[in-house]
Amino acid sequence: MQDDKGILLESGTNEFEIIEFTVDGKFYGINVAKVREIINNVKVTHLVGSHPYIEGLFTLRNKIIPLVDLTRCLTGVKQVTDNQQIIVCEINGEMISFRVDEVTRIYRVSWTQMEPLSDIAGSDFAVGVVKLEEKIIVLIDFEKIISEIDPTMNKRLSTIPAVAEEMDGLRKTKTILIAEDSRVLRELLIRTLSAAGYHVIPNDNGLEAWDSLNKMIADGSSIEDKVQLVITDIEMPQMDGHHLIKKIKEDDKLKELPVIIFSSMISEELKRKGQSLGAYAQITKPEIEQLIVLVDKILLS
Numbered sequence: 501m502q503d504d505k506g507i508l509l510e511s512g513t514n515e516f517e518i519i520e521f522t523v524d525g526k527f528y529g530i531n532v533a534k535v536r537e538i539i540n541n542v543k544v545t546h547l548v549g550s551h552p553y554i555e556g557l558f559t560l561r562n563k564i565i566p567l568v569d570l571t572r573c574l575t576g577v578k579q580v581t582d583n584q585q586i587i588v589c590e591i592n593g594e595m596i597s598f599r600v601d602e603v604t605r606i607y608r609v610s611w612t613q614m615e616p617l618s619d620i621a622g623s624d625f626a627v628g629v630v631k632l633e634e635k636i637i638v639l640i641d642f643e644k645i646i647s648e649i650d651p652t653m654n655k656r657l658s659t660i661p662a663v664a665e666e667m668d669g670l671r672k673t674k675t676i677l678i679a680e681d682s683r684v685l686r687e688l689l690i691r692t693l694s695a696a697g698y699h700v701i702p703n704d705n706g707l708e709a710w711d712s713l714n715k716m717i718a719d720g721s722s723i724e725d726k727v728q729l730v731i732t733d734i735e736m737p738q739m740d741g742h743h744l745i746k747k748i749k750e751d752d753k754l755k756e757l758p759v760i761i762f763s764s765m766i767s768e769e770l771k772r773k774g775q776s777l778g779a780y781a782q783i784t785k786p787e788i789e790q791l792i793v794l795v796d797k798i799l800l801s
Contacts, residue, residue, distance in 0.1 A: 710744055729795060
């Protein structure tokens with residue numbers, strides 16, 4: 501699988517791999533790029549006063565990792581049994597794990613197969629679905645789960661660095677196009693960038709962003725007159741951020757447009773892919789203060 505992933509990363513295709521798992525008899529999925537390993541039950545230290553989704557902490561390879569009871573998160577019912585499995589992930593640059601009923605298999609699919617949904621199966625944590633082999637696999641918005649558990653994430657997503665008054669006025673002359681499928685994070689990005697003074701054009705996924713860019717230049721206009729920067733997530737339905745960058749950099753009318761990747765899953769492997777595709781920079785969520793400093797550097801200097 502490592503060899504296949506290497507080929508996939510270098511090819512710039514609009515594909516990804518999902519690990520399928522079950523919770524309460526339903527099929528769910530997580531992007532393989534977020535997963536570090538899958539383990540069986542471990543001894544957990546329970547924390548008094550922790551968030552209801554947090555089952556406790558455990559140690560793995562000398563790292564203390566929080567464990568989220570995904571059954572309770574998705575159904576509201578606590579259900580821990582001896583034969584469940586734990587998916588250990590790296591998200592937003594931090595290690596976190598999720599207890600599931602069973603990990604079943606891995607699929608490789610195209611992002612075009614992922615259909616965006618805001619709510620499914622009684623949960624508001626669904627970011628989309630993939631229909632495979634007469635089953636529906638629900639893709640979970642793990643960033644939203646983490647933001648509910650860790651309120652400091654929203655604070656880090658809304659911190660605006662101060663700038664000189666003349667720079668603040670210059671921000672108002674610049675337009676940024678964003679591609680972000682998570683409703684919570686998209687709204688925070690819009691609110692924070694707008695509060696900083698920038699004009700923002702929001703898009704729910706890479707395909708919508710690509711269509712927006714093409715409409716801007718359809719009349720022969722220069723893209724620099726319409727938008728000066730793109731900020732994109734990586735994993736999105738219909739078209740992922742990497743494929744969006746690839747298409748931008750291959751288009752003669754758009755290729756000079758700088759693109760920043762703002763994602764929860766910037767591993768060394770994915771960072772190399774972003775660089776090879778032409779990303780100007782890559783920042784791990786939720787460090788929006790760092791993002792705005794970089795945006796200022798690109799647009800105001």
